[in-house]
Amino acid sequence: GAVVSQHPSWVICKSGTSVKIECRSLDFQATTMFWYRQFPKQSLMLMATSNEGSKATYEQGVEKDKFLINHASLTLSTLTVTSAHPEDSSFYICSASDPRGTYEQYFGPGTRLTVT
Amino acid sequence: AQSVTQLGSHVSVSEGALVLLRCNYSSSVPPYLFWYVQYPNQGLQLLLKYTSAATLVKGINGFEAEFKKSETSFHLTKPSAHMSDAAEYFCAVSDHSNDYKLSFGAGTTVTVRA
Numbered sequence: 001g002a003v004v005s006q007h008p009s010w011v012i013c014k015s016g017t018s019v020k021i022e023c024r025s026l027d028f029q030a031t032t033m034f035w036y037r038q039f040p041k042q043s044l045m046l047m048a049t050s051n052e053g054s055k056a057t058y059e060q061g062v063e064k065d066k067f068l069i070n071h072a073s074l075t076l077s078t079l080t081v082t083s084a085h086p087e088d089s090s091f092y093i094c095s096a097s098d099p100r101g102t103y104e105q106y107f108g109p110g111t112r113l114t115v116t
Numbered sequence: 117a118q119s120v121t122q123l124g125s126h127v128s129v130s131e132g133a134l135v136l137l138r139c140n141y142s143s144s145v146p147p148y149l150f151w152y153v154q155y156p157n158q159g160l161q162l163l164l165k166y167t168s169a170a171t172l173v174k175g176i177n178g179f180e181a182e183f184k185k186s187e188t189s190f191h192l193t194k195p196s197a198h199m200s201d202a203a204e205y206f207c208a209v210s211d212h213s214n215d216y217k218l219s220f221g222a223g224t225t226v227t228v229r230a
Contacts, residue, residue, distance in 0.1 A: 006159075032215050042222075043223050044160075049217065102148060103212075104210075104216075105218055107160040108159050109159040112157065
């Protein structure tokens with residue numbers, strides 16, 4: 001199956017700093033990538049849809065200026081949490097849509113962000 | 117708009133017993149349906165998918181699911197639970213008209229008793 005990687009797998013940062021998370025599709029070209037946030041014991045909440053070469057589409061309630069998404073190539077999307085605060089601490093998961101079949105999404109292993 | 121409902125937030129089964137996880141969907145178009153499994157602090161792994169072919173879908177690790185249009189259901193089963201099946205399970209439906217976005221159910225936690 002298709003493989004999606006995320007880096008870093010976990011990160012601790014101080015309040016007020018910015019953190020960048022990378023999502024890569026390793027063996028296919030993904031025109032569309034997705035970013036999710038997951039709180040403990042809860043389901044995944046879609047934050048934004050990222051299409052290569054265009055601006056990301058954010059879900060209602062997600063702050064565009066806080067969660068900057070860049071999809072610079074067909075294999076890489078990045079999520080930057082700007083001016084992070086403790087309430088931004090969460091598990092962030094990306095996925096990439098494989099256009100070769102039925103556009104199913106393949107998920108990265110997730111990034112645990114802790115803001116102190 | 118598409119949505120899924122997972123009945124039962126927690127299921128406990130004995131090792132060797134049947135696992136049954138329920139999922140009902142709502143969709144205005146023929147749906148693509150998925151079951152994913154998530155282990156602690158990991159991403160989601162696809163168990164199986166329905167994309168309008170055979171209604172009985174077989175997946176990995178002995179899981180299977182049956183698409184029933186009349187019942188708008190896509191329940192997941194495994195005949196004999198193994199300790200390694202303890203995890204969180206998510207049902208999802210894909211929106212073909214909107215970047216194939218996934219709408220997830222709330223999830224079902226499966227525990228397996230020895």
